[in-house]
Each structure stands twice: as C-alpha cells, then as structure tokens.
Amino acid sequence: MKSIAFTLVNIAYLPVAKTLADSFILHNPDIPFYICLFDDQKNIKDPVFLDYNIYDKNKLDLKEYDSMRERYSNLSMACxxxxxxxxxxxKDSSAESVIYLDADTKVFDKLDTITGIxxxxxxxxxxxxxxxxxxKDSREVIFNAFTRKYxxxxxxFFAVKNTKAGNEFLNWWKRMLFEYCVQDEKKGILYDQTWLDLATLYFxxxxxxxxxxxxxxxxxxLKEREISRNGNRYFINDSIPLVFYHFARYNYYNSEFVDGYSQRLVSYPILQEIFERYRIELKENLFENYIKETKTTIKDIPQKIKNRFRFYLEILTDKL
Structure with missing residues (x-):
C-alpha cells in the first residue's frame, strides 16, 4: 500500500517538526514524510529545513484558509x-492512505501496524x-471525568485510507473544524479532538x-504503559515495541517534568533517558533560535487557567 505521512506546524515550530521527521524517516524510509505549514514556505530562513518535503498553505483553498486565519489562533489553525x-x-500524491502525527512526537519503530490494518x-x-x-486508584473518577471532558x-495521531468512507470522514471533520475549532468548555468542545468522539457513531x-x-x-x-529498554529498543510492558512517544505539554526549558508542570521524570528513569535525548535533538535542530525561554510551574499558572484545567491539575497535584 502506498502511504504518506505528515505533520502540521507554523514556521516557529519547524525545529520540532524536523526532529519528528528525522525519527520517522529513520524507521519508515519507505513512507514519504511531509512537513505541512500553515505559513508560507518562502519565509523559511534556515536552509536546514529545506531538505524536507515542505507543503505550505498555498496548496489549500485560500478562501477557506483566509476565513479561518481571520477567526482562529495559531493553535486553532494547527488543529x-x-x-x-x-x-x-x-489528491496530489494519489496515496492509498495518509498518516498524521503531532509535531511533538518521536518515532522509535515502524508504523507497519497501520498498513497491515x-x-x-x-x-x-x-x-x-x-x-x-x-x-483503579484514588484518582480514578477524576481521571475518567477528564477523559470524558477532553x-x-x-x-x-490519525490514519485515513483513500476510500469513499475515508474521504467522507475527512470532509465531515473539515466541516466541523471550519466552523468550530476552538475550546468551548460549555459546549464540550476541545478544538479538533472532542469531535472525534462522534466518529464511533457516524463511522x-x-x-x-x-x-x-x-x-x-x-x-x-503511563500508568498502563511501563517503558523499558532492551539494547537499543524500547518496549511497553516488557514485550510491546514502543512505536512513538507523544511529548505533549513538553517544556524544553522545564524538561525535568513529564507533563511540563509537576510529574517529575526522576520517577520514570527510562523515560528520563528518552527525554534527555529528545532535548539534545531539539537543540541540534535550532530549537533555541525559534522558541525562547518559557518556564512554567504550578505556582506560575494563573487562577483562571487552573479553573479551566481543574480536572487535569487535580490529577497531578493536591495543591491547587
């Protein structure tokens, strides 16, 4: 099956996208990987990024793009x-399937399970x-409430096959995100993510x-997935290969935390090793030239943000 893969960023996050691309290509050299930009690629200044398949906003319907750009933040656009x-x-590649990965991801193995499916x-x-x-623990209800909310x-991550059903799914998701790719807690909407719950019914x-x-x-x-290493490979629960790790909420300038806030990496020695290597790769890919220092702790978070993410924060700390 002819597959392609991509991530989506603006120019400021090219170092993160390059780090993902390098790891993806290393383990999946037979799958073309694209870095999609919701900026214009002519504004890329560092030639180190030009060796990759760059696919920018000008490939899209600019009328739809401009409408969203006027209404949406960078985060909303990326979603x-x-x-x-x-x-x-x-459409442009006639691929039989497409794979998407968030830029803050690193690949450690082949994604052949997808093509197999x-x-x-x-x-x-x-x-x-x-x-x-x-x-089952003292945080079970809070954690499940968080999952229900978000x-x-x-x-x-998602993968879509180039079939009638796959294209109908993409078109449906496009219509939802064109109108309402925002965080609206009262309506139970978190950007692109909560819309996917409906896929269990519609598709x-x-x-x-x-x-x-x-x-x-x-x-x-992580509570259900213990990471270990055997030689140069990482495994989940001793036997399942680690295919990709999603560095969500990763803070380059506060990298001792698993989640950017409170869960310290010292509690996860193998994960600490993975994080340290990831930080080195980001630095080599010019991260510090593009994204300036931002340190965050629980004490630094404004009360209105704490209120917004109360379920999440209660899982992490007892000191709100």
Whole structure:
C-alpha cells in the first residue's frame, strides 16, 4: 500500500517538526514524510529545513484558509487544518492512505501496524484512545471525568485510507473544524479532538480503534504503559515495541517534568533517558533560535487557567 505521512506546524515550530521527521524517516524510509505549514514556505530562513518535503498553505483553498486565519489562533489553525492537508496530500500524491502525527512526537519503530490494518480489514479510519485499561486508584473518577471532558481519542495521531468512507470522514471533520475549532468548555468542545468522539457513531463500521500500547504513549497513559529498554529498543510492558512517544505539554526549558508542570521524570528513569535525548535533538535542530525561554510551574499558572484545567491539575497535584 502506498502511504504518506505528515505533520502540521507554523514556521516557529519547524525545529520540532524536523526532529519528528528525522525519527520517522529513520524507521519508515519507505513512507514519504511531509512537513505541512500553515505559513508560507518562502519565509523559511534556515536552509536546514529545506531538505524536507515542505507543503505550505498555498496548496489549500485560500478562501477557506483566509476565513479561518481571520477567526482562529495559531493553535486553532494547527488543529483545524489537519483534515484539509490530509485530503490535499492524498489528491496530489494519489496515496492509498495518509498518516498524521503531532509535531511533538518521536518515532522509535515502524508504523507497519497501520498498513497491515488497511491491507487486511475494511477499516478506513484509525484512531487511538487516550487509555485502554481501567486503573483503579484514588484518582480514578477524576481521571475518567477528564477523559470524558477532553475526548476519548487523542487527535495527535490519525490514519485515513483513500476510500469513499475515508474521504467522507475527512470532509465531515473539515466541516466541523471550519466552523468550530476552538475550546468551548460549555459546549464540550476541545478544538479538533472532542469531535472525534462522534466518529464511533457516524463511522462505526469504518473505524478501527488501535489498541496497540506502543502507539501514542504519553503522560496520560503511563500508568498502563511501563517503558523499558532492551539494547537499543524500547518496549511497553516488557514485550510491546514502543512505536512513538507523544511529548505533549513538553517544556524544553522545564524538561525535568513529564507533563511540563509537576510529574517529575526522576520517577520514570527510562523515560528520563528518552527525554534527555529528545532535548539534545531539539537543540541540534535550532530549537533555541525559534522558541525562547518559557518556564512554567504550578505556582506560575494563573487562577483562571487552573479553573479551566481543574480536572487535569487535580490529577497531578493536591495543591491547587
């Protein structure tokens, strides 16, 4: 199956996208990887980024793009344009499937499970849940409430097959994000992510929920996914290859935390090793030239932000 993969950033986050691209290409050299920009690539100044497949906003319908650009923040744009670029990449490359990864991700193994699913099943859409196992502890209710509030799927990864159902999914998601790719807690909407809950109803027969624990490992599922190393390879729960780690809420200038705030890496020695290497790679890819110092702790978070993310923060600390 001819697959392609992409991530989506603005020029400021090119160092992060390059770090992902390098790891993806290393482990999946047979899958073309694109760095999509919601900026204009002619504004890229450092030639180190020009060796990659760059795909910018000018490939899209600029009338739709301009409408969103007037209404949306950079974060909203980075979320809203995912299905737009996915659709356009499929059209331009005649690919049989497309894979998306958030830029703050690093790949450690082949993503051949995806092509295997598309080759052998009727599925046209692949999503990953935030968690798959019941973890019974004192925070169980709070944690499940957080998942209900912010979505059962993580939008940092998806894969779509170039079929009628796959294209219908992308078109449906585009319509939702064109109108309403924002955070609106009263309506239960978190940018592109919470819309995906509806895919379980609208695309039930075409949706494959990928429960491979090596995909989309992140701070929110570490309780069910213990990371270990055997030689040069990393594994989940001793036997499942780590395919990619999602460095969500990673803070380059506060890199001793798993989540950017409170969970210290010293509690996860193998993960600390992964984080230290990731920081080196970001630095080598000019991160400090593009994103300036921002340190954040629980004490630094304004009360209105604490209120907004209360479920999440209660999981992390007892001292709100």
């Amino acid at each position: 809203a344009l995912k299905p737009y670029f996915a659709e356009q990449l499929i 598309f080759d052998t099943e009727e599925s046209s859409i692949i999503l990953t849940g935030h968690n798959y196992k019941v973890v 979505g059962i799927f993580n939008a940092g 039930n027969k075409e949706l494959h929920i990928l429960d491979h624990l090596g995909y989309n490992v992140a701070f929110w599922n």
